[in-house]
Amino acid sequence: xxxxxxxxxxxxxxxxxxxxxxxxxxxxxxxxxxxxxxxxxxxxxxxxxxxxxxxxxxxxxxxxxxxxxxxxxxxxxxxxxxxxxxxxxxxxxxxxxxxxxxxxxxxxxxxxxxxxxxxxxxxxxxxxxxxxxxxxxxxxxxxxxxxxxxxxxxxxxxxxxxxxxxxxxxxxxxxxxxxxxxxxxxxxxxxxxxxxxxxxxxxxxxxxxxxxxxxxxxxxxxxxxxxxxxxxxxxxxxxxxxxxxxxxxxxxxxxxxxxxxxxxxxxxxxxxxxxxxxxxxxxxxxxxxxxxxxxxxxxxxxxxxxxxxxxxxxxxxxxxxxxxxxxxxxxxxxxxxxxxxxxxxxxxxxxxxxxxxxxxxxxxxxxxxxxxxxxxxxxxxxxxxxxxxxxxxxxxxxxxxxxxxxxxxxxxxxxxxxxxxxxxxxx
Amino acid sequence: xxxxxxxxxxxxxxxxxxxxxxxxxxxxxxxxxxxxxxxxxxxxxxxxxxxxxxxxxxxxxxxxxxxxxxxxxxxxxxxxxxxxxxxxxxxxxxxxxxxxxxxxxxxxxxxxxxxxxxxxxxxxxxxxxxxxxxxxxxxxxxxxxxxxxxxxxxxxxxxxxxxxxxxxxxxxxxxxxxxxxxxxxxxxxxxxxxxxxxxxxxxxxxxxxxxxxxxxxxxxxxxxxxxxxxxxxxxxxxxxxxxxxxxxxxxxxxxxxxxxxxxxxxxxx
Numbered sequence: 001x002x003x004x005x006x007x008x009x010x011x012x013x014x015x016x017x018x019x020x021x022x023x024x025x026x027x028x029x030x031x032x033x034x035x036x037x038x039x040x041x042x043x044x045x046x047x048x049x050x051x052x053x054x055x056x057x058x059x060x061x062x063x064x065x066x067x068x069x070x071x072x073x074x075x076x077x078x079x080x081x082x083x084x085x086x087x088x089x090x091x092x093x094x095x096x097x098x099x100x101x102x103x104x105x106x107x108x109x110x111x112x113x114x115x116x117x118x119x120x121x122x123x124x125x126x127x128x129x130x131x132x133x134x135x136x137x138x139x140x141x142x143x144x145x146x147x148x149x150x151x152x153x154x155x156x157x158x159x160x161x162x163x164x165x166x167x168x169x170x171x172x173x174x175x176x177x178x179x180x181x182x183x184x185x186x187x188x189x190x191x192x193x194x195x196x197x198x199x200x201x202x203x204x205x206x207x208x209x210x211x212x213x214x215x216x217x218x219x220x221x222x223x224x225x226x227x228x229x230x231x232x233x234x235x236x237x238x239x240x241x242x243x244x245x246x247x248x249x250x251x252x253x254x255x256x257x258x259x260x261x262x263x264x265x266x267x268x269x270x271x272x273x274x275x276x277x278x279x280x281x282x283x284x285x286x287x288x289x290x291x292x293x294x295x296x297x298x299x300x301x302x303x304x305x306x307x308x309x310x311x312x313x314x315x316x317x318x319x320x321x322x323x324x325x326x327x328x329x330x331x332x333x334x335x336x337x338x339x340x341x342x343x344x345x346x347x348x349x350x351x352x353x354x355x356x357x358x359x360x361x362x363x364x365x366x367x368x369x370x371x372x373x374x375x376x377x378x379x380x381x382x383x384x385x386x387x388x389x390x391x392x393x394x395x396x397x398x399x400x401x402x403x404x405x406x407x408x409x410x411x412x413x414x415x416x417x418x419x420x421x422x423x424x425x426x427x
Numbered sequence: 428x429x430x431x432x433x434x435x436x437x438x439x440x441x442x443x444x445x446x447x448x449x450x451x452x453x454x455x456x457x458x459x460x461x462x463x464x465x466x467x468x469x470x471x472x473x474x475x476x477x478x479x480x481x482x483x484x485x486x487x488x489x490x491x492x493x494x495x496x497x498x499x500x501x502x503x504x505x506x507x508x509x510x511x512x513x514x515x516x517x518x519x520x521x522x523x524x525x526x527x528x529x530x531x532x533x534x535x536x537x538x539x540x541x542x543x544x545x546x547x548x549x550x551x552x553x554x555x556x557x558x559x560x561x562x563x564x565x566x567x568x569x570x571x572x573x574x575x576x577x578x579x580x581x582x583x584x585x586x587x588x589x590x591x592x593x594x595x596x597x598x599x600x601x602x603x604x605x606x607x608x609x610x611x612x613x614x615x616x617x618x619x620x621x622x623x624x625x626x627x628x629x630x631x632x633x634x635x636x637x638x639x640x641x642x643x644x645x646x647x648x649x650x651x652x653x654x655x656x657x658x659x660x661x662x663x664x665x666x667x668x669x670x671x672x673x674x675x676x677x678x679x680x681x682x683x684x685x686x687x688x689x690x691x692x693x694x695x696x
Contacts, residue, residue: 125623
């Protein structure tokens with residue numbers, strides 16, 4: 001028995017980036033093989049719970065009708081939490097730009113689309129190395145088996161061991177990533193609708209900072225699926241290791257047992273528990289070059305995720321980078337080969353797309369987010385001001401007085417001003 | 428001499444993840460992933476070792492619902508050359524007699540076959556009937572609990588060993604014959620990437636319905652199955668006595684414990 005037929009493209013990873021690349025390439029007529037480490041596509045994926053829809057609609061035909069969407073987000077809450085109370089900003093609308101989902105199901109759906117488009121998906125395969133010959137990628141190595149392909153799309157996820165081995169990136173440091181831990185709690189559709197004030201197709205996305213994470217940089221989230229609720233926390237790994245007095249999962253347990261969640265989730269049963277790393281370093285985590293002779297890098301491996309503090313974008317960015325990688329492969333093919341120079345159009349496509357614009361636009365937010373004080377200070381300032389404002393006995397304070405009183409002894413106005421400037425300033 | 432071999436496998440619910448319904452005491456099979464019967468993998472491995480030694484071809488056969496295709500792809504990943512999935516509603520509800528009849532007819536259809544290999548038993552029914560019954564239908568010799576095999580001097584026979592409690596037995600059987608492989612012998616090899624890709628791309632799985640085999644419907648499926656499950660009794664629950672020693676002296680505690688054991692009929696010497 002000889003080696004199996006050679007493929008045009010080998011894609012490492014069947015997550016959102018890999019599946020989108022494979023789907024797009026297979027539809028363009030390329031012979032594609034996808035190598036997935038998990039037992040099934042999606043089995044290694046985990047996220048908070050919300051996806052921005054538009055980029056996926058551009059990639060997948062019939063996305064809105066076919067994809068395993070749980071609820072469209074119609075209600076957003078951002079809360080600042082301390083021991084004393086909670087200040088929330090709420091927004092309700094009739095828009096449908098993002099939805100809640102199980103990432104394992106969504107990834108499996110994307111992979112099934114790629115498979116029906118003609119891509120070969122092989123699961124339970126660990127790719128050990130990108131096969132290099134004369135400085136160019138010519139395939140992959142798995143358990144001593146070699147598989148040749150003209151070009152390799154590396155969509156291996158946040159723990160980018162292949163990129164490390166290829167000396168494209170340095171090993172992750174705790175400052176670059178956050179640890180996400182979440183519970184999926186079954187409540188039933190009716191209870192969810194009642195308790196969160198939703199209709200059956202309406203979803204809630206709730207982001208919390210402050211006490212929710214024991215004031216560690218990061219945040220907590222709650223998303224409503226059809227019959228379940230995802231409750232979780234994301235904390236910067238460096239802080240989780242250095243500052244946390246207890247295990248991160250204990251912090252999550254505490255959150256679930258505290259008000260208002262203990263009431264909102266009463267009677268619910270835990271059906272799933274998961275933890276995953278997410279890239280958080282913004283542009284700093286993006287490899288210097290996202291392409292080379294015979295290969296491209298997409299998705300979390302390329303560090304393409306933004307955490308804005310009130311929402312997180314990862315899945316749509318990963319999927320769209322996979323899509324652009326596919327376009328770049330096609331363009332390089334038409335130029336006569338997968339040289340680094342021909343594949344450089346990938347970078348141009350990324351720069352022209354919303355992905356890099358978003359990454360650059362929000363780089364200052366990410367800088368602010370890693371400053372520990374933000375997560376302790378502002379929840380206290382806001383809750384303190386609200387307490388002054390709403391809990392008075394005889395004289396009611398003016399709004400500005402309440403804020404000033406709350407700031408007093410906590411920090412200088414200059415500090416606040418500096419933070420605001422950091423936030424407003426462009427890259 | 429290259430060997431033409433078949434290995435018969437069963438697609439079974441993974442009993443390690445099966446939950447028991449606390450009310451009825453029966454297995455909950457819904458949503459339980461199926462796997463190739465683990466003891467059959469030892470049979471596949473023995474077949475692959477024979478193929479490594481003498482060359483030839485190993486064909487896997489499964490009589491199962493269509494979902495077994497994933498399991499057959501796994502076997503091709505290990506190195507099996509091709510697979511036959513016998514699937515038809517008409518075969519459903521078969522006991523070991525009806526199953527062995529279908530397998531015998533399938534092997535007949537594939538003749539000439541030198542060796543048909545089976546796992547010792549399945550994890551979901553543990554009858555260990557199939558190899559013997561299939562051999563009876565085919566009127567061929569068979570042997571159980573095989574741990575290794577090699578061809579005889581004239582290449583017209585196979586020499587097998589089986590390990591019993593106090594001795595190792597060696598047998599020589601004329602080809603063609605059937606062998607049932609001892610569980611835990613012949614540790615299955617890992618799948619390889621190139622074989623997995625072959626399984627996905629080369630169309631190595633044939634599907635046979637009863638339109639292909641054309642078997643008498645009275646001999647297959649539920650109709651061809653005389654076995655009747657008369658009654659299934661849930662395991663009795665032994666109530667715990669929940670006794671507690673209230674004290675602190677270790678010697679006294681030991682004495683107390685021995686007394687309780689004696690009360691239960693344990694002889695203390």
